Amino acid sequence: xxxxxxxxxxxxxxxxxxxxxxxxxxxxxxxxxxxxxxxxxxxxxxxxxxxxxxxxxxxxxxxxxxxxxxxxxxxxxxxxxxxxxxxxxxxxxxxxxxxxxxxxxxxxxxxxxxxxxxxxxxxxxxxxxxxxxxxxxxxxxxxxxxxxxxxxxxxxxxxxxxxxxxxxxxxxxxxxxxxxxxxxxxxxxxxxxxxxxxxxxxxxxxxxxxxxxxxxxxxxxxxxxxxxxxxxxxxxxxxxxxxxxxx
Numbered sequence: 001x002x003x004x005x006x007x008x009x010x011x012x013x014x015x016x017x018x019x020x021x022x023x024x025x026x027x028x029x030x031x032x033x034x035x036x037x038x039x040x041x042x043x044x045x046x047x048x049x050x051x052x053x054x055x056x057x058x059x060x061x062x063x064x065x066x067x068x069x070x071x072x073x074x075x076x077x078x079x080x081x082x083x084x085x086x087x088x089x090x091x092x093x094x095x096x097x098x099x100x101x102x103x104x105x106x107x108x109x110x111x112x113x114x115x116x117x118x119x120x121x122x123x124x125x126x127x128x129x130x131x132x133x134x135x136x137x138x139x140x141x142x143x144x145x146x147x148x149x150x151x152x153x154x155x156x157x158x159x160x161x162x163x164x165x166x167x168x169x170x171x172x173x174x175x176x177x178x179x180x181x182x183x184x185x186x187x188x189x190x191x192x193x194x195x196x197x198x199x200x201x202x203x204x205x206x207x208x209x210x211x212x213x214x215x216x217x218x219x220x221x222x223x224x225x226x227x228x229x230x231x232x233x234x235x236x237x238x239x240x241x242x243x244x245x246x247x
Contacts, residue, residue: 002041003143004029005136013051017067019043026062035063046139046147048073073145078184079105079192080239082232083159085199086110086117086127091229095197096131098233100138100148103240107131108194109153114201124153156207159194160214167216168239169196170231171203174218177235182243193239197232 004025013019021029021043029035035055043065044050049072053065082099084092086109096107109127111119119127131150139147159167168180184193196211203211211218221234240246 002029002033002035003140004041004043005046005140005147006043008045008047010045011047011049013043013049013067013070015067015069018056019051019053019065019067020062021065022062027060029063030058030060040068041065042143044145046136046145048075048145050145071145075146076105076245077191080236080245081106081108081192081194082236083108083110083154083194083196084232085112085197085228086115086119087199087228088116091200091227092117093131093134094229095232096134096150097138098229099236100135100144101142102233102236103144103245104148104232104236105146105192106148106151107135108151108159110159110196111153111155112199113156113204113207115199116201117199119153128153156196156210159196160210160216162192162194164191166193167196167211167214168193168235169203169211169216169218170221170235171198171208171218172220172225174220177219177221177238177242180217180219180242182239184243195232195235195239197228197235199228 004021006021037055039055041053042050043053051067052069053067055063056066057064082104084095086092128150135148135150221231226234
């Protein structure tokens, strides 16, 4: 079933409502997806509101939907966050896309000491916008109710200073994920787990020392060395399965 996003400021829908999808999203639905009257799709505002709708009218640039069912999805009480190191070519972007499909709740661009790619103020604004666009499209593809937000760029000391955070550093020196307690309870004082992925050259000695001092968990993902574009999504999948998020 196709999924389209409506204005995120729309916070309420009821069965029987008529909703118009216009703009770029409407044109895409009408001319690329070629939706026709009677077809059923889902609409969402990217902020937890989703609706099963039926196409009632189609024009060149917009569609009108009749709302059949409405669902509200709460934001997870405990967030899984990807701190993805800036990487050359499009490897960091591929990591963002896959992580969103696998259920990540937020993304932090990580300016690691050994990152080849560097963002100055202008590049950060453009880079975050690019990552947010990728997150939005990946959310549509995977029918997600919430679009993960791309947060401000951070260095290792910024990650360590995050409040109520459990840091999981993905590194070949770590323990097996099966040796980590992934259980999360509603009373857990640490309300987010941040998976820290290094760049192509790995973490610097200073970063490792700082993460150790911060009581971060070092976790390895098997006997093979994974690319920076692969490690985060793999860790998210394993942790989601072992913690019960995918139950």
